[in-house]
Structure formats: structure tokens, C-alpha cells
Amino acid sequence: MLTEASSAAGDALALQIPAVLRAALGPHWEFAVDGPRIEIRHPHRGTPYRPPRRPPSWKELLHNLETAFANVGAPRDDCLPLRWGRDTELTISAVQALDPLLKDGSPQTYRRGFLPQPVVRFTGERDASGELRDGFLTSFVNVSRVQPIERLDEYGAILDGWLSVLSQLGFHARHLSIHGALTPWRRREVAGITLHFRHLDLDLGDIVLLWNAEDPTRMAVDLGTGLERLAWARTRQGWPHLVYGRFAQSAPPTTLDAIRTATLLLGHGIHPAARGAGGITRRVVGAIAPEAARLGVSAMVRDAFHYWTLFGELRVPWPAVACLIEEEARR
Numbered sequence: 001m002l003t004e005a006s007s008a009a010g011d012a013l014a015l016q017i018p019a020v021l022r023a024a025l026g027p028h029w030e031f032a033v034d035g036p037r038i039e040i041r042h043p044h045r046g047t048p049y050r051p052p053r054r055p056p057s058w059k060e061l062l063h064n065l066e067t068a069f070a071n072v073g074a075p076r077d078d079c080l081p082l083r084w085g086r087d088t089e090l091t092i093s094a095v096q097a098l099d100p101l102l103k104d105g106s107p108q109t110y111r112r113g114f115l116p117q118p119v120v121r122f123t124g125e126r127d128a129s130g131e132l133r134d135g136f137l138t139s140f141v142n143v144s145r146v147q148p149i150e151r152l153d154e155y156g157a158i159l160d161g162w163l164s165v166l167s168q169l170g171f172h173a174r175h176l177s178i179h180g181a182l183t184p185w186r187r188r189e190v191a192g193i194t195l196h197f198r199h200l201d202l203d204l205g206d207i208v209l210l211w212n213a214e215d216p217t218r219m220a221v222d223l224g225t226g227l228e229r230l231a232w233a234r235t236r237q238g239w240p241h242l243v244y245g246r247f248a249q250s251a252p253p254t255t256l257d258a259i260r261t262a263t264l265l266l267g268h269g270i271h272p273a274a275r276g277a278g279g280i281t282r283r284v285v286g287a288i289a290p291e292a293a294r295l296g297v298s299a300m301v302r303d304a305f306h307y308w309t310l311f312g313e314l315r316v317p318w319p320a321v322a323c324l325i326e327e328e329a330r331r
Contacts, residue, residue: 009216010184010191013209016152017182017193024156025163028173033182038195040178047174049200055235061169061227062116062310065143068168069114072161074145077111079312082118082268089277090120090270094144095208095222101148102212102220103189109148109220116227116311117142118264120280131253134239135202138284139261141227141311143205148220155209158221162197162207170234175200178207186213199233247300251292258287259297259325263304266321267314272328285328293329298322 018033021040032039056064066076077097084091086099097111124136132138145162149155163173180195192210196203205225212218232242240248244256251259265281272282288297298319305318316324 007184010186010193010211013152013211013216014182014184014193017155017209020152020156021159024153024160036181036183038178038180038182042174042176044174045177047172049172049175049236051234051236052170055231055237058227058231058307058310061231064169065116065165065227066114068165069145069161071168072164074113074147074161077113077115079115079117080111082120082264083270083277085277089280090265091117092119092121093117093222094119094142094146094224095210097146098148098210098220098222101218102210105212105215105218107148109146112146112148115142115144115146117144118308118311120261120264120284132257135229135232137226137228137243137260138257139264140229142224143227143230144222144224146220146222150217150219152209155207155219155221158223159195159207162223169230171199180206189213191216202229202233204229204233244300245303247303250300252289254287255289255292256300258284259292259300260304260307262288262325263301263318263321264308266324267305267308267316267318269315271324282328285325288325288329290329293326296322297325297329301325 018031018038022031030041030043080091080097082091084096094115094117098109100106100108119142120139122138124138125133127133145158147158176197176199178195178197182193184191184193189212190210191213192208194206194208196206198204207223210220210222228243232239240253247256261284262281265284270277270281272278272285301322302318305321308314
């Protein structure tokens with residue numbers, strides 16, 4: 001439960017947000033505020049969208065993101081370790097870089113600025129048959145800007161900077177919108193207000209104003225999307241082909257997702273075990289169809305390994321990762 005003082009502080013922050021965002025974004029956006037709900041849209045939002053003729057490679061997209069974030073004052077920082085072991089066994093979000101500031105009373109953070117952070121989550125939306133819906137993966141790259149702030153105008157500037165980043169990637173403001181509730185939430189030591197942004201009809205991610213629930217002067221911003229989802233919105237390619245390329249039709253989607261995720265885990269040295277982080281690896285490998293393991297997974301592992309090394313060095317070489325997956329899948 002929020003204490004009376006911390007609740008009042010959160011409500012005071014919420015009341016300031018519309019004016020802060022109006023000042024940051026300027027007169028070229030339409031604001032609709034209805035109670036706690038806010039929606040921000042471009043006045044020329046009805047114009048058609050044209051995807052690029054040649055979709056950028058993952059390497060090109062990452063480079064463009066790094067350059068664009070640096071241009072708005074958010075240079076790239078090193079990724080967090082995949083094995084976390086604090087509140088979660090694995091890193092599930094770049095926002096965990098802010099734990100010292102938001103949870104521990106320290107002025108420091110583990111990282112700040114632009115993070116293309118590989119993460120593993122089991123919370124993706126699924127259809128009636130249990131398959132992940134398009135747009136969701138067990139492992140993906142959390143494209144984030146994590147930034148301590150001292151004033152609310154910095155929060156507005158970060159959102160404005162994000163629109164500039166998207167512009168440099170080829171998105172246009174008229175196809176973007178921002179919406180959410182100005183109602184503070186609290187999870188243990190941390191409180192926040194979340195606004196979501198979308199491209200046309202596709203949800204892209206969110207920007208979260210965060211503060212320590214007992215000391216609202218310790219503030220930060222977490223702006224995040226998924227690299228794969230960002231590419232999906234920009235190119236409008238079919239999701240399986242976008243993510244798995246030439247392997248999209250070679251095995252069931254659950255198997256493809258599991259091989260991709262197992263490559264990330266094993267590449268970071270997180271070997272199968274009965275519990276802990278290794279238990280997650282065992283669970284992931286267990287989702288691989290037995291016939292796929294019998295035929296061998298080395299080709300797809302090599303492809304996934306190349307992808308994950310764009311974001312940081314992996315400790316275990318890809319041939320060893322392929323062998324480990326096949327051995328575990330035969331158990």
C-alpha cells in the first residue's frame with residue numbers, strides 16, 4: 001500500500017505530466033486528457049504508411065539506433081549480465097539497471113543511457129493452442145533508455161528524444177501515438193506512471209516515469225521497446241520470417257523459439273540444471289520437438305548465435321552450444 005505522503009507525491013507528479021509533455025513536444029501534437037487517461041496524437045495521422053523497400057539488417061538497425069540515441073544524449077552502455085540472481089534468476093528488463101537508485105537508496109546505477117539488452121521472459125501472449133502470438137518471443141532484445149533524472153522536464157525531453165530516434169529510423173510522427181493512465185502504481189519499493197506508444201495499430205513499447213516509493217526525489221525514466229518488434233513495425237514483414245529468416249518453415253514455432261532462447265542461455269554459460277537459472281535452460285530445451293533435435297540444430301544455432309553476438313560476446317562457442325542442446329534434448 002502507498003503511504004499517504006508517497007501517494008500524494010505520486011499524484012502531484014501525475015498532475016504535472018500533461019503540461020510537461022506539452023512543453024516538450026510543442027504545438028504539433030493533439031492532447032486529449034479525460035480524468036486519468038491521456039492520449040497524444042499527430043493531427044495528420046490519417047496519411048498512408050509505406051514500409052522501406054529494403055529492410056535494414058539487424059546490424060544496420062542496431063547501428064542506426066546507437067547513432068540516433070547518441071544524437072539525443074544517450075550513448076550506448078554495456079548490457080547487463082544475463083544471469084541476474086536478485087529478484088529474478090535472469091535479466092528480464094533493462095530497467096533492472098536502475099535497481100541501486102530506485103531500490104537501494106544509492107545515487108548510482110548499474111548502467112545508464114541506451115541499452116540493447118537481451119532478456120528472457122515467459123510472459124508473451126499466447127493463442128488458444130498455446131503458441132506465442134505474432135510479436136512475442138521468449139527471448140528478445142529490450143531496446144531501452146534507462147536514465148536517472150532530477151526534474152520532470154527531463155522526462156519530457158526523453159520522450160521527445162525518442163520521437164527523434166524513431167524519425168531517424170524512418171518512422172514518421174503522423175503514424176505514432178502515445179496513450180495511458182496518469183494513475184501511479186507501486187511494486188514494492190518502486191512507484192511509477194506508464195505511458196504506451198504505438199505505431200499505427202501496433203503497440204511498440206512504453207515510457208515509464210519511476211521513483212522510489214518512499215523518496216520521490218529519486219527519479220528515473222525507463223523507455224523501452226523490443227528490437228524485433230521495432231523492426232516488425234517498420235518493415236511490416238511477416239513475423240516468423242522476420243525473426244527466423246530461412247528457418248521460419250523448418251520446424252514448429254515453439255521449437256524455433258526454444259532453440260533461439262537456448263542459444264542465448266547456453267552461450268552465456270547457463271547450463272541445464274535442476275533449479276535456478278539452469279532450471280530455466282532445462283525448461284527451454286524441453287520445449288524443442290524431439291525430431292528437431294534428432295536431425296540436429298547446428299544450422300539454426302549458428303544463425304541465432306550470430307544474432308546474439310551483435311549485443312555482446314558469448315562465452316561458449318556455437319558448436320558447443322549445439323552439442324549441449326542436442327544432448328539435453330535427448331535426455
